[in-house]
Amino acid sequence: MSDWEIVIGLEVHVHLATESKLFCSCSAKFGRDANTSVCPVCLGMPGVLPVMNRKAVEYAILTGLILNCEIPLYSKMDRKNYFYPDLPKNYQVSQYDKPFAINGYLDVDINGFIKRIGITRAHLEEDAGKNIHDESGKGSSFVDYNRTGVPLLEIVSEPDMREPIEAFHYMKMIRQIVRYLGISDGNMEEGSLRCDANISLRKKGEVELGTKTELKNLNSFRHVQKALEHEALRQKKLLEKGESIVQETRLWDDGKSKTFSMRTKEEAHDYRYFPEPDLVPFTFSKKEIDHLKEGLPELPLMRKKRFISEHGLPSYDAGVLTDEMFYADYYEEVVSCFPNKKMVSNWMMGEWMREMNAMEKGTQKSPVTPIKLAQLLTFVDKGVINAKIAKDVFSEMFAKGFDAKEIIKSKGLEQIGDREKLKQIVSKVVDENPQTVADYKSGKKQAAGFFVGQVMKETKGKANPKIVNEILKELLS
Ligand SMILES: [Zn+2]
Incomplete structure (x- = not known):
């Protein structure tokens, strides 16, 4: 102007x-x-x-x-x-x-x-x-x-x-x-x-x-x-x-x-x-x-600042999570039971908000309670299930209201973290694909992704991806 x-x-x-x-x-x-x-x-x-x-x-x-x-x-x-x-x-x-x-x-x-x-x-x-x-x-x-x-x-x-x-x-x-x-x-x-x-x-x-x-x-x-x-x-x-x-x-x-x-x-x-x-x-x-004043809630902007200083969240996360009082309350309840604050934020901004937004407009009650989300994240954190499977478990918790533990047990979704067992599967996949091995050795490092994908297929997604990557590195070096 x-x-x-x-x-x-x-x-x-x-x-x-x-x-x-x-x-x-x-x-x-x-x-x-x-x-x-x-x-x-x-x-x-x-x-x-x-x-x-x-x-x-x-x-x-x-x-x-x-x-x-x-x-x-x-x-x-x-x-x-x-x-x-x-x-x-x-x-x-x-x-x-x-x-x-x-x-x-x-x-x-x-x-x-x-x-x-x-x-x-x-x-x-x-x-x-x-x-x-x-x-x-x-x-x-x-x-x-x-x-x-x-x-x-x-x-x-x-x-x-x-x-x-x-x-x-x-x-x-x-x-x-x-x-x-x-x-x-x-x-x-x-x-x-x-x-x-x-x-x-x-x-x-x-x-x-x-x-x-x-x-x-x-x-x-x-x-x-x-x-x-x-x-x-x-x-x-x-x-x-x-x-x-x-x-x-x-x-x-x-x-x-x-x-x-x-x-x-x-x-x-x-x-x-x-x-x-x-x-x-x-x-x-x-x-x-004065009596009315005492009942006032913490303002969104103040709460955002507190989320940054107290929970150590990036400004973007803090803004999204304090946009609605209901989000902010939910977040604080989850982190009171599960202390990895950034992980909670990522889950809420991803899976949780996607499911909430798909519900009837204006719904302010999550079918997965903060405690249940904290339990699910604890299973991921302890390596009982991997992050990918956790997303499926979460969708089911949201739709049917079950606990993470019930779903993991009834479907046998526990992560395979047994190194020996995984080594057998990885070796089999490597042996079956000599061409990809050659590609990998000639410098195409993205070929490793193919092997991880095959191992996940063999284990129905239950393999611990961290251990699979370690074994792959050993076998292909
Ligand atoms: Zn009237």
Whole structure:
């Protein structure tokens, strides 16, 4: 971008994983038949009164705490004018000047470099429903109110990001955190996490911000990055031609790889916020907030650092294993029983994750418990079975839930480590293949691999490969 500086701020919307909606007892679960999770409260019937969901407030404050925010001891809900059919009350209950969390920050890992992004605020609001437009040409539209009133936490960052890649990592980290806290599944395909991005350009060295545009409803990490990259270029071209940027809301068309204008931005006062008269303001004691603070989990980035220092793992391994709290917990349980930490990491990143990823999406329970994996690895470590056979045993443990010991015993998979016995087999293979011996002796060292393969075939994969290689070396030298 040469002499231009990009300025990006994100508003991330997180669906909170509460059982019920924000102000009524309707289920907040995704994926029900249209308009089956509704009641007079979320349909905005006259005379109904909202009742605040306690869990949603707790989740909002937990998020604020983990984002290093101040939690004001007084906060309240406000009404925001909203004239669209997907919110039948014609207003949205949100928070205006007294949100649950303010003035925080998040340290984001951008390919090993840590950047601190300011958090302006986090506030709670109700989501709108979903308009469904009939595409048959008859011009009719439908509304599904299941999502109406589902609790939504909006996390607003400071305009601290300078590259689209930073926005990508920031959003990833927000997803990781809400999953760690267990307050949202962070499922972007189902809309549990989406983001609006504000972007403007200014000449390097300038302090004042340029005119921004808002990119709405970005629902994948890749879209966030691509849309911002595209928008930065579009603004740069206009500015270099001497034209000005129109403050507006734009949408990202992934198929065409470009943004297009949706509407010019309303000013904040158009929303005409006023305090929600049907809900009393919230007051908290410092003790209540401290109590919530004590229950916070170790953050992914802190845990990653600890995995490097305490378990001696490479940064890459530590990053993969702390990506989900469930992975990290599992790892630490395995290494508490089996101390070869890098071997556990390799197994988890290889076999274990492959099997887990093949399971139903979102599964957080491994059929092979940490203790059972530790037992299997102990058998490999002691030379009872070799690594290749261990992989087959593992697949069977995963599918059927048996112990490694049962499978090894019932199938007679113990490794053949008897040197004399192996020597007979290796000699036989060598005698049967004089041409390969000649090749080996003429310098084709890869011929040794052929012999190992033949020995494995003879022993149904059970030979100890280390001993086979030693014998081969003796015989062929
Ligand atoms: Zn309801």
